[in-house]
Amino acid sequence: MSFIQSLQLSHFRSYDIAKMHGVHSGLIVLTGPNGAGKTNILEAVSLLTPGRGLRSAANEDIQNKNAPTAWAIASTIETGGAEVQIGTGIEVGGSKRLVRINGAPAKSQMALSDYLSCIWLTPQMDRLFLDSSSGRRRFFDKLIFAFDATHAGRVTRYENAMAQRSKLLREGKFDQSWLKSLEAQMAETGIAIAAARQDFAGRLQRACDMAHDNEETFFPKAALHLAGTVEEMLARMPAVEVEELFTYQLSQSRMRDAETGGAATGPHKGDLQVRYKAKDMPADQCSTGEQKALLIGIILAHARLLRAEKGAPPVLLLDEVAAHLDEKRRAALFELLCDLGGQVWMTGTDESLFSAALDQAQFWTVKQGKISKG
Incomplete structure (x- = not known):
């Protein structure tokens, strides 16, 4: 099983610098108001795999417009009992996405598929x-x-x-x-x-x-x-x-x-x-x-x-998945996701939507460009 232990965003979308450490392997819930940057975090996770991520965005469109340096994502992934350091981003003035694995340049994005899905x-x-x-x-x-x-x-x-x-x-x-x-x-x-x-x-x-x-x-x-x-x-x-x-x-x-x-x-x-x-x-x-x-x-x-x-x-990224589900269906979904045994990232504006997962999930709050646990 592969899961993300830590995530750091630099000049990515609405974030200047944001860090998540001690991320656990089960259900991850990100809550915060609309526009706080919850989906941006899911997009960053999706870019730890090959392709253009969940928004299919051009690399230059991901850049924080107020930042002087190019965007980057760094993550520690546990896979098969070992830790792997993954980094991706672009160079200043460039548009091609670069990938590093354990500090070494990868030939292409395809190398990411060996570590995370x-x-x-x-x-x-x-x-x-x-x-x-x-x-x-x-x-x-x-x-x-x-x-x-x-x-x-x-x-x-x-x-x-x-x-x-x-x-x-x-x-x-x-x-x-x-x-x-x-x-x-x-x-x-x-x-x-x-x-x-x-x-x-x-x-x-x-x-x-x-x-x-x-x-x-x-x-x-x-x-x-x-x-x-x-x-x-x-x-x-x-x-x-x-x-x-x-x-x-x-x-x-x-x-x-x-x-x-x-x-x-x-x-x-x-x-x-x-x-x-x-x-x-x-x-x-x-x-x-x-x-x-x-x-x-x-x-x-x-x-x-x-x-x-x-x-x-796979690592599942479920953006606003609970918003239009009734209470019983939400509880059933959280139980099924736990039974899968993988890492699942979910977002929502209201923490009460995830009340049925309080004992299983790790909660993070996203507000004003900051990410905090609990």
């Missing part, structure tokens, strides 16, 4: 089932990344190849050898992406189905389905044949893609469809409360799956 839930994600499919793809790919760090690389390679192909088509440069090479790369990586999503959807569905009856009372089981042309072909054809067919489709859609941009088909068009299993109802037709409960149920199932396959759950 984070999954988050934010208020903006409450519309996951209502908004466009791109948000659901990003959410699902993030879940996969916790198990397979190479998945992000596949998605990046696919998107880069598609962008280069779109540029050629838009400029009218129908160089056959160049286009064939890019389309071959799109087909190879695209099928790998779709196959990884399909495999993971099956594993996550089984984890959802294994929820105990008492959990389902408060966080209903979800039925997951991957929709999309490539995904549907993979369900009935060998991957090699799908790759050949996808390559052919790309070659045939060049004229249309030159006008519309992107590509007419591919894993970038896929969608994660979710249903409330017991009611057999699409998630986007459920009530706001049911959608929130379904999403929490998926996060809990993912954490159980990670614990079963990797030996430890």
Whole structure:
């Protein structure tokens, strides 16, 4: 199990210097008024993993505008019984995020995945089932990344190849050898992406189905389905044949893609469809409360799956998770989170929302750019 023992923020968002020492391995509750900087702390924790964090912010946008030096995050992480010093930030005037592990520069952000895995839930994600499919793809790919760090690389390679192909088509440069090479790369990586999503959807569905009856009372089981042309072909054809067919489709859609941009088909068009299993109802037709409960149920199932396959759950970052849950559902959630056995960071404006976790959680107060225990 990996968890954060200490966290120091320098010139990060609303903070000049802020420190947290003696952070324990279970439930962590951050309380304070709106705008105090609670979510900024969760964002900092999320940046101890590869990627752009829970806000998907550009590195330069994280900088405290009043600070003369660049932002940085330092943390002590306990993993496998050993302590690891993690540091990340940017240089003054720079935009590239740098990473240090035990004082030594890391080759890339990907090195962080060896030490910590984070999954988050934010208020903006409450519309996951209502908004466009791109948000659901990003959410699902993030879940996969916790198990397979190479998945992000596949998605990046696919998107880069598609962008280069779109540029050629838009400029009218129908160089056959160049286009064939890019389309071959799109087909190879695209099928790998779709196959990884399909495999993971099956594993996550089984984890959802294994929820105990008492959990389902408060966080209903979800039925997951991957929709999309490539995904549907993979369900009935060998991957090699799908790759050949996808390559052919790309070659045939060049004229249309030159006008519309992107590509007419591919894993970038896929969608994660979710249903409330017991009611057999699409998630986007459920009530706001049911959608929130379904999403929490998926996060809990993912954490159980990670614990079963990797030996430890991820660090969970749950921003304002208790705000729209009734008292019984909050108590059930805290109990389930404790049972997972991992570190969970939660935020809220009112400490009373976490009264059911008083005996299990470590409380921190966030106010006027300061973080204090208790």
